[in-house]
Amino acid sequence: MTKSKKIFLALFVVFMIIILYISYDISRRTTFPGSKGNLKERITDQVEK
Known part of the structure; x- marks a missing residue:
């Protein structure tokens, strides 16, 4: 592997x-x-029913 490929892989x-x-x-x-x-919202839905 070239040096630039190793640097790219590390980054x-x-x-x-x-x-x-x-x-x-x-x-x-x-x-x-x-x-x-x-x-x-859930509490008010239950109370209204």
């Missing part, structure tokens, strides 16, 4: 690690919308 690996870390961090801080329990 690609570092970039992918950064993207995976950011994705993991964002997914860890957010919750699935269906698991939020009693939202105001």
Whole structure:
């Protein structure tokens, strides 16, 4: 492999690690919308019925 290909491969690996870390961090801080329990909209829908 030439030197430029090695540099490109190294930068690609570092970039992918950064993207995976950011994705993991964002997914860890957010919750699935269906698991939020009693939202105001759900409570008012149940009371109105």
